[in-house]
Amino acid sequence: MATEHISNQTIEEAQQEIIDEFAFLTDWMDKYEMIIQMGKELPAIDEKYKVPENLIKGCQSQVWLHADFKEGKLIFTADSDALITKGLVALVVSVLSGHTPKEIIASDLHFVDDIGLKSHLSPTRSNGLLSMLKQIKHYAIAFNTLQH
Amino acid sequence: MSTILSSSEIKELRRDFPILNQKVYGHPLVYLDNAATTQKPSQVLEVLDNYYKGFNANVHRGVHHLSQVATDAYEEARKTVADYIDAGEDHEVIFTRGTTEGINLVASCFGKAFLKPGDSVVITAMEHHSNIVPWQMICEEKGATLKVIPFDENGVLQLDKLDSLLDDSVRILAFTYVSNSLATVNPVKEIIAAAHNKNIPVLLDAAQAVQHMAVSVRELDVDFMVFSGHKIYGPTGIGILYGKREWLDKLPPYQGGGDMIKTVTLEKTIYNELPFKFEAGTPDIAGAIGLAAALKYVNSIGLGRIHDTEAALMDYAMEQLQKVDQLRMIGQAKNRSGAISFLLGSAHPFDTGELLDKQGIAVRTGHHCCQPVMDIFGIPGTVRASFAFYNTAGEIDALVAGLQRAARILL
Numbered sequence: 077m078a079t080e081h082i083s084n085q086t087i088e089e090a091q092q093e094i095i096d097e098f099a100f101l102t103d104w105m106d107k108y109e110m111i112i113q114m115g116k117e118l119p120a121i122d123e124k125y126k127v128p129e130n131l132i133k134g135c136q137s138q139v140w141l142h143a144d145f146k147e148g149k150l151i152f153t154a155d156s157d158a159l160i161t162k163g164l165v166a167l168v169v170s171v172l173s174g175h176t177p178k179e180i181i182a183s184d185l186h187f188v189d190d191i192g193l194k195s196h197l198s199p200t201r202s203n204g205l206l207s208m209l210k211q212i213k214h215y216a217i218a219f220n221t222l223q224h
Numbered sequence: 225m226s227t228i229l230s231s232s233e234i235k236e237l238r239r240d241f242p243i244l245n246q247k248v249y250g251h252p253l254v255y256l257d258n259a260a261t262t263q264k265p266s267q268v269l270e271v272l273d274n275y276y277k278g279f280n281a282n283v284h285r286g287v288h289h290l291s292q293v294a295t296d297a298y299e300e301a302r303k304t305v306a307d308y309i310d311a312g313e314d315h316e317v318i319f320t321r322g323t324t325e326g327i328n329l330v331a332s333c334f335g336k337a338f339l340k341p342g343d344s345v346v347i348t349a350m351e352h353h354s355n356i357v358p359w360q361m362i363c364e365e366k367g368a369t370l371k372v373i374p375f376d377e378n379g380v381l382q383l384d385k386l387d388s389l390l391d392d393s394v395r396i397l398a399f400t401y402v403s404n405s406l407a408t409v410n411p412v413k414e415i416i417a418a419a420h421n422k423n424i425p426v427l428l429d430a431a432q433a434v435q436h437m438a439v440s441v442r443e444l445d446v447d448f449m450v451f452s453g454h455k456i457y458g459p460t461g462i463g464i465l466y467g468k469r470e471w472l473d474k475l476p477p478y479q480g481g482g483d484m485i486k487t488v489t490l491e492k493t494i495y496n497e498l499p500f501k502f503e504a505g506t507p508d509i510a511g512a513i514g515l516a517a518a519l520k521y522v523n524s525i526g527l528g529r530i531h532d533t534e535a536a537l538m539d540y541a542m543e544q545l546q547k548v549d550q551l552r553m554i555g556q557a558k559n560r561s562g563a564i565s566f567l568l569g570s571a572h573p574f575d576t577g578e579l580l581d582k583q584g585i586a587v588r589t590g591h592h593c594c595q596p597v598m599d600i601f602g603i604p605g606t607v608r609a610s611f612a613f614y615n616t617a618g619e620i621d622a623l624v625a626g627l628q629r630a631a632r633i634l635l
């Protein structure tokens with residue numbers, strides 16, 4: 077099982093790495109294979125957090141997101157009942173997890189656009205993705221205020 | 225002569241649908257979402273274009289030439305529809321926005337006139353939301369109950385329950401000819417006869433039937449029937465409500481406005497006669513004329529040939545889909561039409577649908593506006609491939625190959 081995402085990369089570096097990886101893939105099916113592969117490597121969420129309160133609203137498939145706060149950093153774990161969704165969730169988690177609330181609040185997530193995904197996702201999926209990003213920022217804002 | 229269109233005939237007919245000739249993500253488009261909406265042939269598009277370029281005017285209102293031409297075309301369209309469904313008279317055909325509006329009209333007007341507390345309305349467990357929600361709304365308003373005919377694990381209605389469900393409290397039975405999620409073709413004539421035996425009128429949702437098989441309202445002896453133009457090669461925004469005159473005359477109007485009145489004083493309005501009583505305001509004139517063009521197009525090919533061609537394609541698809549490991553059909557009624565609903569192993573239907581999309585294959589995924597059906601099967605939704613006469617065996621092969629590729633990634 078993969079370990080938690082405590083990275084020493086910046087959010088920007090993590091995004092750039094994903095953009096570079098996708099740049100090699102020209103066929104959409106290959107890109108999706110990669111996304112699904114990322115989903116399989118997503119650190120598993122503790123089953124006890126797969127509760128209705130942790131469901132992201134606005135997703136057609138079910139997405140659970142849980143936030144832990146450790147040593148000043150936000151650690152996200154997540155899961156979904158759909159593999160492509162889980163892969164997208166994994167991409168976002170791999171970029172944002174392990175960073176401070178301040179870094180997350182200040183981050184500008186452009187990789188979804190840059191790898192050409194945004195315009196190719198079905199509207200329900202991109203809405204779901206937006207809801208998830210919103211939820212992550214909510215957590216960051218909440219923990220940021222708690223800290224002060 | 226074969227009753228099945230040959231592959232060269234299909235190829236020729238596909239030229240009528242320029243939209244089909246395009247690439248999606250670098251792959252030739254394979255359009256298998258015909259139950260959601262069919263594509264429109266050039267013959268329909270030209271009629272729409274000619275209407276707006278040549279004789280656009282409001283109907284039933286002007287003394288001028290163009291208004292007369294438009295009115296004639298609009299009323300001629302009504303006649304074409306009446307002929308298509310074998311209605312006894314043209315005035316039993318009401319233009320609506322679609323199936324949904326037709327059902328809402330009947331539920332609302334019938335409910336106003338005939339439903340009281342303690343009454344009930346019967347539907348089936350395989351209805352589209354549009355044949356559930358309007359009845360729930362009027363039942364709630366009138367203190368009536370909604371009762372449901374269940375179906376079995378194959379997606380076949382349990383008609384042994386019909387007799388006890390159709391008790392003295394039932395005022396109307398509303399059900400679908402062909403299920404849009406399971407593709408089951410219901411034994412309509414038998415069900416209508418059973419209801420009529422108890423003097424219960426019937427509304428038939430023919431949204432997934434009229435494009436696939438000949439439907440005669442007189443032979444079925446159905447009281448109300450609804451369908452949508454856009455699912456039968458016509459424009460969006462136009463639909464049909466057929467009602468027997470004796471019933472339509474008994475219902476109050478649906479909406480108030482122009483065209484539906486005979487005389488208006490500020491004290492009292494005298495309503496117009498059929499069909500205008502139910503067509504308040506300026507109707508979708510272009511849509512009506514376009515729908516008539518679509519029905520003529522269908523007739524020019526022959527509904528019998530369309531039916532046989534699609535049935536043969538369904539058989540081929542069913543046989544070829546066996547090649548896909550872990551494919552599970554949802555809905556296994558013997559008599560099915562127009563669509564195949566399935567799941568790929570444990571894969572989420574959205575995943576399967578999205579991977580098909582990226583290979584140029586358009587299918588529908590989700591609950592198909594039939595959440596109760598999905599709940600009964602305990603699944604979040606299905607993948608649905610739905611067919612038109614213009615689909616080819618080659619497109620079925622592409623679907624099978626696409627599913628095999630998706631299965632390698634997802635399972």
Ligand SMILES: Cc1ncc(COP(=O)(O)O)c(C=O)c1O
Pocket residue numbers: 259260321322323324325352354355400402403404429431432452593
């Ligand atoms: C069986 C059935 N009933 C009703 C409808 C609703 O039709 P519309 O959205 O055109 O009003 C549909 C369309 O999906 C259908 O398949």
